Amino acid sequence: MTTEKMVLEGIRVLDLTRAWAGPLAVRLLADMGAQVIKIERPTGRGVAVVSGKQRTGGVYPGGEPGAHPWQREGIYNKFNRNRLSLAINLTAPQAVAVFKDLARVSDVVVDNFSARVMDNLGLGYKVLSAINPALIQLQMPAFGMTGPYRHYVTGGSISETFAGLSWLMGYPDRGPLASGARICDPIAGLMGCSAVLTALRHRRRSGHGQHIDLSHGEAITTFLGEAAVGYVMTGRLPERLGNRHPTYAPHNIYRCRGEDSWVTITVTTDEEWGALCQAIGQPELARDERFAEPPVRWQHQDELDSIIEAWTSQRDHHEVMHHLQRQGVIAAAVLDIKEMLEDPQLQARGFYVSVDQPGVGPLPYPGLPIKFSRGQRLRWDPCPDLGEHNRWALQDLLGYGEEEVQELELAGTIVSRPPGNLE
Amino acid sequence: MTEQALSDVVVLDLSQSIAGGFCTRLLAGCGAQVIKVERPGRGDPTRSLGPFYKDDPHPEQSALYHFLHGGKRSVTLDLPSPFGQETVRRLAKEADVLVESCAPGTLESLGLGYDRLEPLNPALVWTSITPFGSSGPYAPYKADSMALDALGGYIYINGDEDRQPARMAGPQAEYVTGAHGYIGTLAALEYRAATGLGQRVEVSGMESMAALHYFLTVMYTYEGEIKRRSGNRYFRGSTTIFPCKDGYIHLSLGGPQNWELFCDFVGMPELVKDARFETSYDRYVNWRELEDALRPALMQFTQSELFQALQELRVLAGSAMTLEQLLHDPQYNARGYWVELDHPVTGRLTYPGAPFILEETPWQPRRAPTLGEHNQEVYCQRLGYSTEDLARLRATGLV
Numbered sequence: 045m046t047t048e049k050m051v052l053e054g055i056r057v058l059d060l061t062r063a064w065a066g067p068l069a070v071r072l073l074a075d076m077g078a079q080v081i082k083i084e085r086p087t088g089r090g091v092a093v094v095s096g097k098q099r100t101g102g103v104y105p106g107g108e109p110g111a112h113p114w115q116r117e118g119i120y121n122k123f124n125r126n127r128l129s130l131a132i133n134l135t136a137p138q139a140v141a142v143f144k145d146l147a148r149v150s151d152v153v154v155d156n157f158s159a160r161v162m163d164n165l166g167l168g169y170k171v172l173s174a175i176n177p178a179l180i181q182l183q184m185p186a187f188g189m190t191g192p193y194r195h196y197v198t199g200g201s202i203s204e205t206f207a208g209l210s211w212l213m214g215y216p217d218r219g220p221l222a223s224g225a226r227i228c229d230p231i232a233g234l235m236g237c238s239a240v241l242t243a244l245r246h247r248r249r250s251g252h253g254q255h256i257d258l259s260h261g262e263a264i265t266t267f268l269g270e271a272a273v274g275y276v277m278t279g280r281l282p283e284r285l286g287n288r289h290p291t292y293a294p295h296n297i298y299r300c301r302g303e304d305s306w307v308t309i310t311v312t313t314d315e316e317w318g319a320l321c322q323a324i325g326q327p328e329l330a331r332d333e334r335f336a337e338p339p340v341r342w343q344h345q346d347e348l349d350s351i352i353e354a355w356t357s358q359r360d361h362h363e364v365m366h367h368l369q370r371q372g373v374i375a376a377a378v379l380d381i382k383e384m385l386e387d388p389q390l391q392a393r394g395f396y397v398s399v400d401q402p403g404v405g406p407l408p409y410p411g412l413p414i415k416f417s418r419g420q421r422l423r424w425d426p427c428p429d430l431g432e433h434n435r436w437a438l439q440d441l442l443g444y445g446e447e448e449v450q451e452l453e454l455a456g457t458i459v460s461r462p463p464g465n466l467e
Numbered sequence: 468m469t470e471q472a473l474s475d476v477v478v479l480d481l482s483q484s485i486a487g488g489f490c491t492r493l494l495a496g497c498g499a500q501v502i503k504v505e506r507p508g509r510g511d512p513t514r515s516l517g518p519f520y521k522d523d524p525h526p527e528q529s530a531l532y533h534f535l536h537g538g539k540r541s542v543t544l545d546l547p548s549p550f551g552q553e554t555v556r557r558l559a560k561e562a563d564v565l566v567e568s569c570a571p572g573t574l575e576s577l578g579l580g581y582d583r584l585e586p587l588n589p590a591l592v593w594t595s596i597t598p599f600g601s602s603g604p605y606a607p608y609k610a611d612s613m614a615l616d617a618l619g620g621y622i623y624i625n626g627d628e629d630r631q632p633a634r635m636a637g638p639q640a641e642y643v644t645g646a647h648g649y650i651g652t653l654a655a656l657e658y659r660a661a662t663g664l665g666q667r668v669e670v671s672g673m674e675s676m677a678a679l680h681y682f683l684t685v686m687y688t689y690e691g692e693i694k695r696r697s698g699n700r701y702f703r704g705s706t707t708i709f710p711c712k713d714g715y716i717h718l719s720l721g722g723p724q725n726w727e728l729f730c731d732f733v734g735m736p737e738l739v740k741d742a743r744f745e746t747s748y749d750r751y752v753n754w755r756e757l758e759d760a761l762r763p764a765l766m767q768f769t770q771s772e773l774f775q776a777l778q779e780l781r782v783l784a785g786s787a788m789t790l791e792q793l794l795h796d797p798q799y800n801a802r803g804y805w806v807e808l809d810h811p812v813t814g815r816l817t818y819p820g821a822p823f824i825l826e827e828t829p830w831q832p833r834r835a836p837t838l839g840e841h842n843q844e845v846y847c848q849r850l851g852y853s854t855e856d857l858a859r860l861r862a863t864g865l866v
Contacts (some may be wrong), residue, residue, distance in 0.1 A: 051658045064681050076654050103685045118685030188824070191801035196778040198719075201706050202785035205717035210699075210708065211789050212636035214626065220715050220787040222699040222708055224624035227639060230679035234646040239823035241653035242497045246472035246828050248660045254827035262804050265793060266822040267642045274518040274530035275790045276817050282518075282790075287613070287634050291517055295613070297622065297631055304695070306632060308617045369608040376614035378622045378632060381687045381694060384677060387618075392603035395674050407688045413674035414651035415600070418666040419658050 050077025051419035055244065057152040058083055058143075059127065064200060065260060066156030066184060067123035068233030073152070073240065074126040075412040075421055081146065081437060082124060084131045084430060088114045088462030105404050114430050114462060115403035121427040122409055125399055130438075131431030134165055136457045145442050147172050151253075152180045152240055159185045159194040169255040179253040180243040184236050188259030200260065204228030207264035212271060215286050228264050235263040293342040294320075297378060298353045300361035306378035307361040309352060309368065316373050317341065323371040324355040401426040431460035471498025472828040476656070479562040480504065480539065481546070481555070483512055485612070485638045486672060487568035487596045488535040489645025490652065494564070495538035496821065496830045502558060502845055503539040503836070504546060507864055510838040511536070520813045526838060527812040531638075533835045534819065537808070541836035542845045543866050550865045552577055557850060559584045564592045564652055570609075571601040581667045591665040592655040596648040600671035610672060615640035619676025620683055627698045643679070644672040705750035708787060709761060714770040719783035721747040728780045733764040806832040842866055 055078040059070045074080040102109065103118035110116050130146075132139045144167075147153060153172060155162055162168050162183065169181050186203050187193040201222055204210060209228065214221025239256045247253055265272065271282045282290070287308075289295035295310045311317045314337070321330040329335060329351070334344045341348060356364050361377040368375035379387065385408060390396060396408035412421065438444040438452070452458045476499040480491040488511075495501040505511045513532045520528035545551045556579070559565055565584070567574060574580050581593045595601065598610035613634045616622045621640070626633035651668040659665055682702055686692045699708040699717075705726075706719035720726050726747075730738045738744055738760065743753045750757055765773070770786035777784035786792075793799055794817065806820040821830030846852045846866065860866040 049658075049662065051654045054661060055657070068679065072650060103682055103689050105689045107690050118689040119682055122685055187798055188802055191798045193778070193798040197781060198783050198785050199706060201701050202717045202719060202783055205708060205715075205787045206785035208788050208790050208793050209636055209639075210715075210717070210787050214633050215630065218627075219710060220699075220708055221626065221633060222701065222706075222717065223621070223635065224626065224694075224696055224701075225621050225680055225683070226701060227621070227635065227643075227679070229681065230643065231639075231646075233679075234643065234650065235822045238493060238646060238649050238653070239825060241650060241657065242472045243825055243828075244657055245476075245653060245660075246825070248657070249475065250470075252827060254825060257824040257826065258822075259802065259804075262799070262802070262820075263822045265799075265804070266819050267639050268637065268790070269534040269819045270531040271637055272790050272793075272819050273534045273816070276794075277520040277528070277530050277533075277813070278518050278522055280518075287631070289613075297613075297617070297634065299631070306617075306622070308613045308622070308634070310611045310613060312611070369605075372609070374609045374611050374614055376610060376617040378617045379620055380623045381620060381680075381683050384618075384620050385684075385687070389599055389603045389605040389618075389673065390677065393600055393671065393674065395671075395677065404689070408684075409688075410678045410680070410684055411674075413647050413671055413678045414654075415669040415671075416651070416655065416658075416666060417668070418655075418662075418664055 049419055050421055051416050053077040053419070055079070055152065056150040057081070057154065058146055058150050060153070060155035060157070062156060064123065064229040065232035065236065066154060068230060069182070069184070069236030069240070070154055071123050071125065072233070072237040072412070077419065077421060080127040081433070082127045082129045082428070083134070083143070084129055086131050086133050086456065086459040086463065088430060089117060089120045110403070112403055121401050121404065124427040125409070126421075126425045127428055128433035128436065129428035129431055130434055130458070131460065132458045133456065136455065138452060138455070139457050140166055142438070142442075142452070143167060144175055146437065147179060148176050149441065150176070150179065151244070152182065154182045154184070154236065154240070156184045158197050159183070159189050173253060173255070177252060178247060180240060180247065180256065181253070182236055182240050182256040182258065184232060184258040184260065186260050188262065189257040198260070200229035200232070201226050203232070203260040204264055207261040208268050209264055212268065212282055212284060214284060216284050228260060231267050232258065232260040232263045288345065291338070291342070293338070293345040294348050294352055296349050298349070298356040300356050300364060301359055305361045307356055307364045308376045308378065310374040312374070314338070319371045320368065320373045323368050323373060324352065326351070397424045399424045399426050402429065430462065431458060434458045434460060470828060471831055472825060473497045473499040476500070476564060477562045478502065478564040478566060479555070479558045480566050481574070482566050482568035482596060484568035484596065485513065485531070485535065485641035486644035486648065487566055488513065489642045490594065490596055490648030491539060491566050492535055492537065493646070493649040493822075494652070495833070498828070498831060499564070501539040502841070503536060503541050504544050505541055505838060507543040507545055507866060510543070514838070525812070533810070533813070536835040537818065538831065538833035539836055540841035540845065541838055542841055543839040545865045547577060548865055550860070552579060554850070555579055556584065556587060559591060560587045561849070562588070562591060563656065564594060566594045566596065566648065566652070568596045571597065571606050585665070589665055590659060590663065592652055592659060592668060593665070594648050594652045594655075594668045594670070596644060596670045598672040600669055600674070605673070612638040612640040615644065615672045615676050618673045620680060621676060624683070624694050624696055626696045628696055632696055640672060640676050644670060644675040647675045700751060700754055703748055703751055705747045705754070706783075707754060709758060709765050711765045711773055712767065712769045715787035716765070716770045716773045717785045717787060718777070720750055725782050726750075729777065729782050732776060732780060732782070733761065735761070735764055808832060808834040810834045811837060839866070
């Protein structure tokens with residue numbers, strides 16, 4: 045195998061992000077080959093308070109945080125792979141100088157602090173662009189960098205509800221539903237990564253960097269775009285339809301054999317309807333007047349759903365999916381995480397990648413859902429230990445002398461383990 | 468007009484799926500010249516999907532089409548015909564990017580696979596966006612958004628514990644897939660700028676959804692727990708949606724300080740001492756009791772009062788907004804999120820604007836094209852046909 049350059053190799057990113065949306069935006073850049081320096085708080089990876097009942101935030105091997113919890117937290121490890129770590133206290137003046145030196149030799153800076161933080165640190169776009177006019181700075185607070193709510197804070201769950209998603213989702217007879225997966229942060233993360241790549245493209249032509257202001261709320265509302273335009277066009281708010289569809293029927297999630305086992309089935313054309321009738325062994329249904337055309341099928345979907353569920357409930361959900369798909373009908377097994385990890389499609393595609401995380405051991409993690417015929421990543425590096433690359437960043441990259449580095453270490457401005465964890 | 472980030476990028480859009488359309492929507496919004504190929508007569512499949520302007524089903528009045536295809540150039544072409552194949556080859560030769568969403572093998576069978584076009588234009592970035600990718604046992608299968616929600620792990624964990632699980636609200640899975648298509652395309656353009664080489668980029672919808680979870684994978688691989696549905700509650704923390712006077716409010720009541728500030732504000736300081744709600748995890752486990760305890764207090768406030776007052780205290784809170792409320796929201800309006808666009812058939816309407824703000828090269832809101840609106844521009848100006856040629860091609864149904 046040749047040592048082919050990775051797609052984004054040569055791009056250097058300073059990653060100040062926390063939690064989910066920001067780290068996901070940067071993980072995409074890292075997985076595609078950008079060199080990412082995670083700028084971490086010396087206090088560790090404060091996802092979890094690790095004493096007894098208080099521990100609600102983190103996920104640890106066997107539920108045990110262990111002696112080095114900052115190396116063992118699964119969510120952090122999952123989102124912060126393929127990175128280098130510099131643990132530095134940015135509230136110290138010397139640290140701000142270090143950060144500026146890094147910004148001078150970097151291409152992208154990303155944070156998802158609340159809107160005032162970077163300015164308060166003296167690291168706003170005005171300052172950084174004066175140091176490096178080619179720098180791209182992405183800031184992604186919940187509501188964006190301007191406007192009356194700019195200082196308001198949310199977790200991703202709340203952004204999705206504010207942005208209109210929860211209102212549209214869930215059961216017709218119940219209030220708004222917050223998505224179990226909280227899809228808000230991924231959406232903001234995807235848009236953050238998209239924005240950075242767009243700015244890189246502009247920089248290729250102009251030589252200039254720029255500032256990017258991303259509001260989670262606006263990103264999510266954009267992912268409800270057709271519903272917003274529909275409301276404007278009809279004057280009616282979209283109904284909360286549960287698992288049904290405004291046009292297609294059948295369109296539902298049907299019970300299958302076994303506990304809490306389900307399959308989705310969607311029919312979008314008369315041809316698919318005929319195929320479904322054949323597939324469930326009731327070809328006469330295709331000639332039944334109640335179901336003859338899409339609008340009448342839609343009106344009679346209660347009856348339709350009971351006929352279909354009588355058939356699915358006797359069968360395994362994988363069996364239903366394969367059987368219907370082979371007849372040209374859209375059907376999908378509702379997978380839990382164990383089934384996903386064992387899924388033959390994801391396995392055939394090599395989607396889950398094995399990462400050997402120190403302190404945890406080799407485990408499968410979701411890979412990159414984009415395959416490049418040139419420049420694909422071949423080796424997956426674990427999430428670095430806290431401050432693992434302090435010396436690399438300061439000495440190899442910035443050319444600081446031994447004394448300067450020792451001074452920063454002694455002052456506690458850079459650390460290689462959280463204070464209080466001295467063993 | 469302000470220069471846009473992708474003004475020099477020419478995209479040939481052969482995609483017919485919502486995912487493909489969202490990818491090229493982002494390309495067009497950032498300034499790329501997107502040539503969208505539609506079937507003569509019926510046009511893109513989204514043209515026939517409701518809701519429609521004033522509930523009048525008409526191919527120029529679909530909300531989904533208007534949203535998804537803003538800023539693109541519409542060209543009609545009978546793609547499977549020999550003329551269609553030749554036209555695609557000619558356009559692909561001049562394009563920077565080709566986006567397609569055909570079932571695996573379809574374009575190959577027309578002699579338009581990547582292996583045939585790459586020699587004509589080695590710098591071409593070819594982006595293929597399909598539900599499952601071109602390999603693996605599900606490659607021939609079909610999927611809509613709900614199917615991707617199901618296979619990507621979103622439905623099993625969505626909804627109430629004791630009920631049928633719930634799908635996502637709409638085509639979010641397709642948009643997520645399209646966004647990965649955009650990211651892959653732009654990354655490949657960056658690679659091309661560095662190396663001069665084009666390539667084939669492939670995005671799978673199922674993988675796009677499976678890649679994004681927060682705790683789902685590691686909760687199982689690290690701790691052995693298979694996550695199930697838990698209503699509006701999340702993970703193991705105390706964030707959930709509560710009813711209030713005129714609607715609903717989403718509150719995150721984790722962290723001791725957050726919890727104390729909140730209890731004081733709603734006039735129930737005694738809850739802080741209540742053993743049932745001591746930690747965030749307790750509040751997660753005993754959420755029904757918590758909701759009962761808080762209901763009378765929260766019913767005194769509107770969602771907007773709670774949102775503003777709690778945010779000023781830095782307690783994480785968000786109203787459950789409807790799209791109608793968002794259209795009038797002071798934050799969205801202060802930032803100019805909503806935009807007005809004039810369309811020849813539906814007139815001036817409000818549309819969603821930019822998903823992110825690039826301050827030097829802003830997103831350009833532009834309306835969706837009418838069917839074949841850019842035939843003249845593309846066939847005559849770009850490909851050199853005469854107006855008479857175009858009329859003949861129209862008459863034969865090739866255009």
